[in-house]
Amino acid sequence: MTRRIAFVTGGAGFIGSNIVAKLAEDRSLDVVVCDRLREADRGKWRNIAKHPIGDFVAPDDMLEWLEKRWRDVDVVIHMAAVSSTTEPDADKIIHSNFTLSRDLFRWCTDRQRRFIYASSAATYGAGDHGFVDDNDYEALAALRPLNTYGWSKALFDVFAVRQANRGYAPPQWAGLKFFNVYGPNEEHKNSMKSVAAQIWPKVAAGQSVQLFKSYRDGVPDGGQQRDFVYVRDAADVVEWLTHTPTVNGVFNLGSGKARSFADMAQAVFRAAGREPQIEYTPMPPAIRDKYQYFTEAKMDRLFDAGYPKPMTALEDGIADYVGRYLSQSDPYR
Numbered sequence: 471m472t473r474r475i476a477f478v479t480g481g482a483g484f485i486g487s488n489i490v491a492k493l494a495e496d497r498s499l500d501v502v503v504c505d506r507l508r509e510a511d512r513g514k515w516r517n518i519a520k521h522p523i524g525d526f527v528a529p530d531d532m533l534e535w536l537e538k539r540w541r542d543v544d545v546v547i548h549m550a551a552v553s554s555t556t557e558p559d560a561d562k563i564i565h566s567n568f569t570l571s572r573d574l575f576r577w578c579t580d581r582q583r584r585f586i587y588a589s590s591a592a593t594y595g596a597g598d599h600g601f602v603d604d605n606d607y608e609a610l611a612a613l614r615p616l617n618t619y620g621w622s623k624a625l626f627d628v629f630a631v632r633q634a635n636r637g638y639a640p641p642q643w644a645g646l647k648f649f650n651v652y653g654p655n656e657e658h659k660n661s662m663k664s665v666a667a668q669i670w671p672k673v674a675a676g677q678s679v680q681l682f683k684s685y686r687d688g689v690p691d692g693g694q695q696r697d698f699v700y701v702r703d704a705a706d707v708v709e710w711l712t713h714t715p716t717v718n719g720v721f722n723l724g725s726g727k728a729r730s731f732a733d734m735a736q737a738v739f740r741a742a743g744r745e746p747q748i749e750y751t752p753m754p755p756a757i758r759d760k761y762q763y764f765t766e767a768k769m770d771r772l773f774d775a776g777y778p779k780p781m782t783a784l785e786d787g788i789a790d791y792v793g794r795y796l797s798q799s800d801p802y803r
Contacts, residue, residue: 473500473524473542474498474499474500474542474544475499475500475501475502475524475539475542475543475544476493476499476500476501476502476544476545476547476712477502477504477527477536477543477545477546477547478490478493478501478502478503478504478547478549479504479505479529479532479546479547479548479549479550479570479574480504480505480548480549480550480551480588481501481502481503481504481505481518481523481547481549482503482505482506482507482514482515482517482518483505483514483517483549483550483655483658484517484651484653484655484656484658484659484701485549485588485648485651485701485704485705486503486505486547486549486550487517487518487655487803488653488654488655488701488702488704488705488803489547489549489704489705489708489709490503490518490521490523491518491520491521491705491803492705492706492708492709493708493709493712494521494522494523497522499544500523500524500525500542501521501522501523501524502523502524502525502526502527503518503523503525503526503527504526504527504528504529504532504535504550505526505529505550506528506529513657513658513802514658516657516802517655517658517802517803519802520802520803529550533573533577536577536581537577540581540583543581543583544583544584544712545583545584545585545586545642545712546574546577546578546583546584546585546586547586547587547708547712548570548571548574548585548586548587548588549587549588550566550570551566551567551588551623552566552567552619552622553590553619553662554619554662555592555617555619555620556617557618557619560618563618563619563622564618564622564625566622567619567622567623567626568622568625568626568629571587571626571629572626572629574587575587575629575630575633575639575640575643578640578643579633579638579639579640582640582641583640583641584640584641584642584643584712584715585640585642585643585644586642586643586644586645586646586708586711586712587626587630587643587644587645587646588623588645588646588648589623589626589627589645589646589647589648589720590619590620590623590647590648591647591648591649591650591697591722591724591765591767592615592616592617592619592620592623593610593613593615593620593623593624593627593647594613594615594620594647594765595613595614595615595616595620596614596616596762597762597764597765598614599612599613600768601697601722601765601766601767601768602768603647603720603721603722603767603768603771605631605719605720605771607628607631607632607635610624610627610628610631610720611628616760616762626645627645627720630643630645630720631719631720634718639718641715642711642715642716642717642718643718643719644711644717644718644719644720644721645719645720645721646704646707646708646720646721646722646723647720647721647722647723647724647767648699648704648723648724649696649697649698649699649722649723649724649725649765649767650664650696650697650698650699650724650765651664651698651699651700651701651704652664652665652666652667652698652699652700652701652734652787652788652791653700653701653702653787653791653795653803654701654791654794654795654801654802654803655701655802655803657801657802664698665681665731665734665735666734666737666738666788666791666792666796667796669735669738670738670792670796673738673739673742673744674742674796674797676744677747678747678748678749679735679747679748679749680748680749680750680751681731681732681735681748681749681750681751682694682731682750682751682752682753682761683750683751683752683753684763685753685758685761686763689763690732691732691750692730692731692732692735692748692750693730693731693732694730694731694761694762694763694764695728695729695730695731695763695764695765695766696728696729696731696762696764696765697724697725697726697727697728697729697765697766697767698724698725698729698734698784698787699723699724699725699767699781699782700725700781700782700786700787700790700791702782702787702790703723703725703779703781703782703787704723706779707723707772707777710777710778710779714775714776717775717776719771721771721772721775722767722768722769722771722772723767723772724765724766724767724769724781725767725781725782725783725784726766726767726768726769726781727766727781727783727784728764728765728766729784732748733784734784734788735748736748737784737785737788737789738788738792740785741785741788741789741791741792741793742792742797769781
């Protein structure tokens with residue numbers, strides 16, 4: 471009997487584990503996780519503990535495993551990355567975020583297997599030219615990210631589009647520029663967790679929370695805006711792509727609606743049945759000049775490609791996150 475395998479790198483991480491949870495609902499599909507779990511007490515293994523997986527592969531064994539079982543692999547979903555924007559080792563970032571992605575893209579091309587990967591809204595840099603997911607090579611090459619992480623993701627987007635333009639690409643390839651994702655299975659991320667997850671302990675304890683003051687005219691304290699997207703939507707988009715093999719290219723993946731950090735904090739308080747208690751603290755001088763005050767994904771291309779579901783509104787996503795996960799003794803999806 472022929473197996474159908476979805477091979478998910480970074481499958482025990484935040485977004486990856488939510489994709490694993492979604493895909494594992496299809497019992498005809500073997501979902502194989504490739505990741506490093508590291509310390510047992512950090513809880514990363516708990517992100518996948520509730521779901522049947524077909525196999526678990528160490529990253530060092532990835533290409534050997536794929537080569538042995540390539541006939542059964544239907545799609546490679548590449549979520550593994552160094553995602554910290556403050557990681558000081560540029561060689562580590564480029565190896566994980568570009569070199570590994572390049573090797574998987576080439577493997578999928580040679581073996582004619584589909585490839586879905588994580589890009590990032592960090593590719594847009596300061597957003598001076600907006601947040602339109604133009605797949606034109608020149609438009610992608612003109613982006614100027616603000617950090618090594620964003621540059622590494624932009625570099626691979628350019629590589630993928632250039633290879634596709636040359637006729638050397640997997641039968642399906644799709645990159646997703648994730649904006650500010652929040653939701654269950656963030657516990658292992660520590661300081662990189664979403665604002666909702668970071669402030670939850672104080673909200674639950676009935677304490678006030680801190681947000682940054684604003685240093686821009688016309689923007690109130692806590693009024694800095696981001697496109698916050700619920701991780702459930704991210705997993706739904708990936709699942710849809712696995713069933714829609716004719717869709718190719720780099721796409722934004724956000725809610726399509728910029729909301730303020732104050733909006734998010736207030737939504738967390740209200741989901742907990744509490745009145746908002748927000749204090750504003752000075753922003754560290756080192757980041758004031760580089761701080762982004764606005765991001766908003768233009769989602770037209772994904773919907774024009776046929777994606778059928780509306781994105782989750784911030785208040786609805788936070789209510790689900792708090793009610794089903796953060797407030798529970800077992801917060802994992």
